[in-house]
Amino acid sequence: MTTETLVFDDKQTLVDTAARRFADLIGAAQRARGVASVVLTGGSNGIAILASLAADSGDIDWSTVDIYWGDDRFVPTDDPERNYGQARNALLDHVPVDPARVHPMAPSDGEFGDDIDAAAAGYAATLLANAGADVSPHFDLHLLGMGGEGHINSLFPHTAATAEAQKTVVAVEDSPKPPPRRITLTLPVVNRSKAVWFLVAGEDKAQAVAAAHAGADPADWPCAGAHGTEETVWFLDHAAASALPDA
Ligand SMILES: O=C1O[C@H](COP(=O)(O)O)[C@@H](O)[C@H](O)[C@H]1O
Numbered sequence: 001m002t003t004e005t006l007v008f009d010d011k012q013t014l015v016d017t018a019a020r021r022f023a024d025l026i027g028a029a030q031r032a033r034g035v036a037s038v039v040l041t042g043g044s045n046g047i048a049i050l051a052s053l054a055a056d057s058g059d060i061d062w063s064t065v066d067i068y069w070g071d072d073r074f075v076p077t078d079d080p081e082r083n084y085g086q087a088r089n090a091l092l093d094h095v096p097v098d099p100a101r102v103h104p105m106a107p108s109d110g111e112f113g114d115d116i117d118a119a120a121a122g123y124a125a126t127l128l129a130n131a132g133a134d135v136s137p138h139f140d141l142h143l144l145g146m147g148g149e150g151h152i153n154s155l156f157p158h159t160a161a162t163a164e165a166q167k168t169v170v171a172v173e174d175s176p177k178p179p180p181r182r183i184t185l186t187l188p189v190v191n192r193s194k195a196v197w198f199l200v201a202g203e204d205k206a207q208a209v210a211a212a213h214a215g216a217d218p219a220d221w222p223c224a225g226a227h228g229t230e231e232t233v234w235f236l237d238h239a240a241a242s243a244l245p246d247a
Pocket residue numbers: 041042043044045046071072073083144145146147148151152153154177
């Protein structure tokens with residue numbers, strides 16, 4: 001397993017470089033196996049990379065990409081906070097995905113109604129149904145944004161969701177970052193991904209970046225607990241990298 005830390009002059013260069021490498025990784029998986037799988041994330045850079053891919057997808061065949069989400073906000077279908085809706089606007093409405101391969105988390109007015117635990121269990125069932133012999137797929141790529149306190153997906157410091165070792169998907173009722181109700185993949189699922197990429201910009205993220213690189217306890221800094229089985233890549237701008245020892 002390799003770990004790379006790449007530092008860029010500005011956020012747009014970071015995002016565009018990650019988008020080109022995304023196209024190369026997914027294209028290579030499709031050439032090898034005919035299909036590929038990716039977990040999308042929300043947040044500023046998580047959506048910006050999708051806009052970059054909408055402009056230039058390289059040789060990705062979108063019709064054979066399975067698309068999942070690392071987390072989503074448990075809000076109504078049309079709520080602008082929903083990561084799925086943001087991903088559709090930025091990318092999925094502009095490329096020829098196969099709707100049967102797009103796997104959003106349920107909204108709060110969806111098939112499970114306002115029952116967030118049932119919605120989380122429903123997403124666990126979706127993962128299981130696409131997992132082969134395991135409990136969740138081994139994704140080709142899991143994208144991650146990160147909060148200044150080190151949260152990834154909706155895994156916040158010192159929470160049961162971050163400590164979860166058995167369930168693949170859990171409900172979060174009291175997210176410190178609004179909106180409070182969310183559904184999230186857990187660390188064991190993130191860590192079944194072949195590649196885990198962090199997309200992080202801004203000085204407010206520098207302490208969390210440094211903590212993860214120093215091998216901090218994931219209970220304190222959830223970002224420190226996420227690794228790909230083949231590669232972990234940190235795409236940073238100079239501000240986010242500013243607390244690293246060799247910055
Ligand atoms: O709430 C969330 O935040 C993180 C990071 O967002 P950012 O805007 O600080 O980059 C995001 O990755 C996650 O999916 C989202 O739900």
